[in-house]
Amino acid sequence: xxxxxxxxxxxxxxxxxxxxxxxxxxxxxxxxxxxxxxxxxxxxxxxxxxxxxxxxxxxxxxxxxxxxxxxxxxxxxxxxxxxxxxxxxxxxxxxxxxxxxxxxxxxxxxxxxxxxxxxxxxxxxxxxxxxxxxxxxxxxxxxxxxxxxxxxxxxxxxxxxxxxxxxxxxxxxxxxxxxxxxxxxxxxxxxxxxxxxxxxxxxxxxxxxxxxxxxxxxxxxxxxxxxxxxxxxxxxxxxxxxxxxxxxxxxxxxxxxxxxxxxxxxxxxxxxxxxxxxxxxxxxxxxxxxxxxxxxxxxxxxxxxxxxxxxxxxxxxxxxxxxxxxxxxxxxxx
Ligand code: SAH
Numbered sequence: 001x002x003x004x005x006x007x008x009x010x011x012x013x014x015x016x017x018x019x020x021x022x023x024x025x026x027x028x029x030x031x032x033x034x035x036x037x038x039x040x041x042x043x044x045x046x047x048x049x050x051x052x053x054x055x056x057x058x059x060x061x062x063x064x065x066x067x068x069x070x071x072x073x074x075x076x077x078x079x080x081x082x083x084x085x086x087x088x089x090x091x092x093x094x095x096x097x098x099x100x101x102x103x104x105x106x107x108x109x110x111x112x113x114x115x116x117x118x119x120x121x122x123x124x125x126x127x128x129x130x131x132x133x134x135x136x137x138x139x140x141x142x143x144x145x146x147x148x149x150x151x152x153x154x155x156x157x158x159x160x161x162x163x164x165x166x167x168x169x170x171x172x173x174x175x176x177x178x179x180x181x182x183x184x185x186x187x188x189x190x191x192x193x194x195x196x197x198x199x200x201x202x203x204x205x206x207x208x209x210x211x212x213x214x215x216x217x218x219x220x221x222x223x224x225x226x227x228x229x230x231x232x233x234x235x236x237x238x239x240x241x242x243x244x245x246x247x248x249x250x251x252x253x254x255x256x257x258x259x260x261x262x263x264x265x266x267x268x269x270x271x272x273x274x275x276x277x278x279x280x281x282x283x284x285x286x287x288x289x290x291x292x293x294x295x296x297x298x299x300x301x302x303x304x305x306x307x308x309x310x311x312x313x314x315x316x317x318x319x320x321x322x323x324x325x326x327x328x329x330x331x332x333x334x
Contacts, residue, residue, distance in 0.1 A: 001027060001054055001055060001056060001125060001129065001132075002052070002056045002123075003020070003124070003125045003128075004123075004125070005052060006024075007020055009047075009048065009052050013044065015044065019040065022037065022039055022040065023048075024164070025167070027054075027132055028135070028167040028168045028169075029135075030132070030135040032054075034046075034054065035049065053077075055129045055132065055133065056123070056125045056129045057074035057075065057076060057082075057133070058075050059073070059074055060074060060081070061073040063323075064322070065319040065320075065322045066321060067088075068087075068088040069085060069318045069319030070085065070134070070137070071084075071085045071319060071322050072084050072085075072086075072130075072133060074129075074130070074133075076102065080119040080120060081102055081103075081119075082099040082101075082122065082126075082130075082147070083099055083147055083148060084096060084098050084131075084133070084134070084147055085319060086134045086137065087318045087319070089316075093141060093142060094140045094141055094142070095140075095143065095144065096130070096131055096143050096144075097143075097144050098127055098143060098145055099122060099147035099148035099149050100121070100122055100147070100148070100149040100150070100153075100154045100157070100158050101118070101120065101121050101122055101148055101149025101150065101154055102118075102119035102120055102148065102149070103116045103117050103119045104116075104150055105150070105153065106150050106180055106214070106216050108180065108201075108213060108215075108216075109214075109288060109290075110213060110283065110286065110288050110290050111286065112286040112288075113149070115286070121153070121154040121157060122154065122157060123157055124157045124160035124161040127157060127158065127161035128161050128164055130147075131161075131168050132168065135169070139169055140168060141170060141174055142170060142174045142175070143165055143170045143174065143175045143176070144178060145158060145175075145176065145178055150179065150182060151177050151178065151179060151185070152177070152180075152182035152184070152186070152189075153182065153185070155185050155189070158177065159192065162175055162194065173195050175196050175197060176197035176199045176241060177199065178200075178241075178243065179198070180201050180216045181200055181201070181202075181216065181217070181222065181225035181228075182216070182220065183220045183224060183225060183228045186198065186228040186229065186232055187228060187231070187232075189232065190228075190231060190232040191235075195236065195238060197241065198229065198232055198238070198240050198241070199242070199279075200229055200241070200242050200243065201214070201243045201245075202222070202243065202244050203245055203247075203251060204222075204250075204256070205222070205256065205259040206256070206259060207221055207222055207223070209250070210222050213250075213251070222263070226264070229275075230275065233275040239274075239275055239276065239277050240275060240277070241276075241278075241279055242264065242276050242278045243281055244279065244280050244281065245281040245282075245283050246280055246281065246283055246292060246293035246298050247283055247290045247291070247292070248283075248291040248293045249291075250290065252301055254300060254304055257301045257304035258304060258308070260305065260310075261308035261310050262308075264278070264310055265310075274309060274311055276311075277310075277312075277313070278305055278310055278311065278312045278313075279315050280301060280302060280313070280314045281315045282298065282315065282317050284317065284320055284328050285328075286328060298314055302314060
């Protein structure tokens with residue numbers, strides 16, 4: 001729900017300020033509408049139902065994958081498209097992947113979102129309404145900002161949304177903000193008192209190759225980005241996740257695994273546990289010329305990193321049959 005508009009609407013009705021808190025508390029618990037908010041006067045519930053849309057987003061489409069993943073395509077009030085995903089895991093974890101922008105101004109060559117038109121930053125309410133949509137389906141416990149957009153380019157609204165996520169059930173420790181390596185954003189996140197997690201989309205340890213895959217590397221070269229990540233760790237003592245999408249013949253060779261290990265190694269922290277944890281992401285097909293690495297190359301890449309004491313996981317691909325997997329969140333209606 002548009003929380004700024006909520007305040008205005010309540011003021012127009014001469015309602016006390018605590019009403020906004022009551023209404024938010026109900027929404028965060030996953031109720032479907034104002035009529036269920038039994039501690040509000042009936043007349044107010046009715047007025048709100050007429051005057052203030054319960055969500056700032058309208059659902060345009062929803063798809064459920066055979067693995068239980070649900071993808072929702074929404075529109076903002078000004079008809080900007082965005083997507084969000086609910087991932088359900090066997091261990092009962094319920095993780096949402098949310099968008100911070102409609103489209104993305106960056107142009108990573110392998111990502112479908114980068115191919116669509118950038119519309120605008122989402123407001124904090126529009127980010128929260130993605131979470132609330134899924135909270136109405138079931139309780140949630142994890143959130144990643146890995147949907148559409150670059151969260152560090154909209155950090156005020158992202159942080160404002162994060163403030164309220166714990167009330168929906170998602171603690172800061174279970175919330176990760178993923179970035180292409182936008183250094184001013186990493187620095188600001190390090191200054192926050194909250195234990196939010198940082199994830200870095202790295203994808204190539206070699207500067208020239210990384211610039212080819214992610215033009216933003218020209219502006220913020222990997223070497224400087226990794227320094228910013230190390231400073232983040234020094235400050236927060238929270239491990240940084242590294243995302244690395246596996247592209248056949250491009251960034252998946254043994255030698256490239258070794259240079260990644262070198263780039264991530266401690267330097268003066270020799271012998272201490274790595275501050276980076278690598279997540280290898282099987283590539284999900286987009287309209288780009290790339291192909292995903294084979295299982296064998298992913299396994300070999302993983303082994304090479306582990307031999308250099310870098311912790312690695314291989315991401316489970318969720319929702320590929322409904323185009324909800326990473327990098328596939330391009331709204332076709334856009
Ligand atoms: N802009 C931020 C937030 C989006 S995260 C960032 O880039 O970190 C989306 C994640 O999915 C990123 O790690 C991105 O590199 C990855 N990704 C993009 N396209 C992909 C694809 N086709 N297959 C697998 N992962 C992809």
